[in-house]
Amino acid sequence: MRYVVGIDLGSTTTKAVVLAEDGTPLGRGITNSRSNYDLACQVALTEALIHTRFALVTRALEAQGIEHGRALALIGDLERLFRREQYRGQAAVLARVTGEVVGRFGVEGSRPAAERILAEMDAEADRLFAPGASRKSDFFRDLAGSRWHALAEVEARKTGEGFDVLVALFDKAILEVENTPWGEGTFELFVRAAMKDALGVAAGDAAALERAVADAVSVSLEKIAGVGTGYGRARLPFPKECIRSEILCHGLGAHAMFPNTRTVLDIGGQDTKAIQVDEHGIVTSFQMNDRCAAGCGRYLGYIADEMDLGLHELGPLAQTSSRTVRINSTCTVFAGAELRERISLGEKREDILSGLHRAIILRAMSLLARSGGVHDEFTFTGGVARNPAAVDALRTLVQENYGSLTLNISADSIYTGALGAALFALREAKGHAPAPVAGEVAA
């Protein structure tokens, strides 16, 4: 099976979207960005191909007459168990690397404690991936990190083992674990491990599932084109002509998700983009934030750290506010100072947070105005589009300034840039003519 891929190498996460030759979406993958860009892309692509294989399993199930809802349920269980095995696989690498790090740094005294933590993590995997269990992140670094910290605290309390030493061990080891690629065959490796339990859960459909997985594994996937985008695009493992600006990719991706889109707002980790597109998804004008990252995702990350909250908790907490505090600082660092001052003055956390969300969106409103305003339909993308308080603030301010219009937010908005890149790759694959030189196209 031939496919094209679009990769969006962002400052926080790297995303990949895989499309079939006919443009059908097949799969998507995401990983945390890391200093090794090539590897971040490789991991995102591997994840997208895993997702693609699951799509193929679903197809193969349906081909055997399993109805759609049932197929999805089977896939849901299979994927959950797959992730558990993948977690275990990565934890095993973590165990090996941690052992090496202990030796390298001569902290043999900490080896037993580290081994107890690792054993506990392996034992916890069943619970962590039990049906209905919620996980704070899908990235191994986050999942393992939070468990390691919690277990290291227990160790430190119980045995007097140095907490700092244990945390330092993890910090050293995880870098190496993240830089150990799995690559080809990842799906096959973990799906086989997952099948034992999956077949049990599948009950009467076990034979169909087994056949479907065997079919999906046997498909050979062949990449025919790839386009990269994002902040690290200059370092993407693609030739220069296969690299597109993320502005164009977000414009085209948003158009693909919502064809009536005319204005796109993308708030990512370190930049905010206001983009106007025409009826074909072609960018007609754009504005980006200047050298300052206030008003971007990082601002929220900083605030979350200041408040000792998870990034995902900010929005919902802000939504409980009944009185929005006016935040004056437009600078990330100053906003931190203002935040502490407000708290010391007895303001409620949710009211301050509500004000901070509004402050971010006000900056975006200014960029939108500079790019030519907000036109119907308006599509909001990027990591911050997942934050419900940011969405509320945007909705209110757009209504106040531009009247009522359709606001589109896709649950998959984080993949918008990668989708746009994949669509460009599709055009490349279809052999689109080389760009004309200036002057050949008359006005």
Add this chain to the structure above:
Amino acid sequence: MTTATPAARPAAEKDSSQVRQKEMIANHFTRLSHAPDTGEKCVYTYVPGNLTELLRAFDVLPVLPEINALQSGMRGKSRDYIMLAEKQGHSEDVCAYVKSDIGMQATGNVGPTGERLPGPDLLLLSYTGCFTFLKWFELLRERYKCPTVMLHVPYQAEGVITDSMRKYVVDQIKEKLIPELERLTGRKYDEDRLKENLARSAKAEDDLVAVLESAKNVPSPIDSWFGGVYYIGPIFTAFRGTQEAVEYYRALRAEVDERVRLGKGPVTPDGDLDKERYRVVVEGPPPWTHFRELWKMFSDEGAVVVASTYTKVGGVYDLGFRHDPSRPLESLADYCMGCYTNLNLPTRVDMIAKYVKDYRADGFMINSVKSCKSFSAGQLMILREVEKRTGKPGGFIESDLVDPRYFSAANVKNRLESYFQMIEQKRAGKEAS
């Protein structure tokens, strides 16, 4: 704007006009550095509205502080100068040209060629479109305790120069400036000498316009912004009205004509550009501290600036203005009021829209600099209006004149790449439909 730094162009590609210009400017700075010994008088004045023909008629030498500042920017000196000025109490928001100059003066007033510049015998302000200029000279007056002439030059609020505006400026030249120059030099005003200078100016101006308009060719033989700043050097500064300028522009024009004949593209930091992919009009001054870096970002993409407004800050000659010996002081007054940043916004929009059309540009780009409000105010309105009128996409980048802290290469490159790809995508879309 004046000398080409050795790094700015590869030696192999240096045209003879380039060599000649470098010599002219080096000689001028040497002459300035000897002025305290030779007794030649020096007047500090600015590029917009400079009255060089009149000064030269009195054998007075001009010194242009903003040129020294941009040279400091190109030579990597402005950062330290600016920080020194800030240490002295100048705010972060003060124009970086001013702070660079203040820092340079405070460290011995050593100019772009490494020679010490003389202090001013007179400060002459003949353009008031920039309020900062006025404050800048107030600072220099404090330092040098020298005489100051500040002419009030009306803004073209209605888009035209009226007779009464002209008379208002001519009267000030007659009543304030000429007597001061007579006092300074001990000579009588000689209108015939002024007229001879003006006649030479007009000749050089004709040739400059021909050079700038050569960019209407496809491919363009010149880059009108990165290259253009070299071309305007002599005429915008100390040389207007001199025989040297006449000869320089004649030679430059011949060189450019030859490039057209050979179908050559413009010179870039990496030699001749082989393939012109994008033709753009640029509004705003360049970021001098990253001049070469930005130029390379353009030329790497095959982008050529075919017309720019910055090359009109010392006179909008291509729209018809010429210094005129038959009406000497009147044409000087018109010159003071006619430079680019003294035009109102509708006129600027008209001009850019006309450039986009006449030069067959794919779009236009604004470089908005933090320092210069005369340039930056209204640029977003200009962007929207020109887009609307021409149907061509406008791009927007932000930087500063000579404060390197305001140039973010990654950010600028990102915007430029997006902008050029946007043009590309529009072409592809047009072909498909």
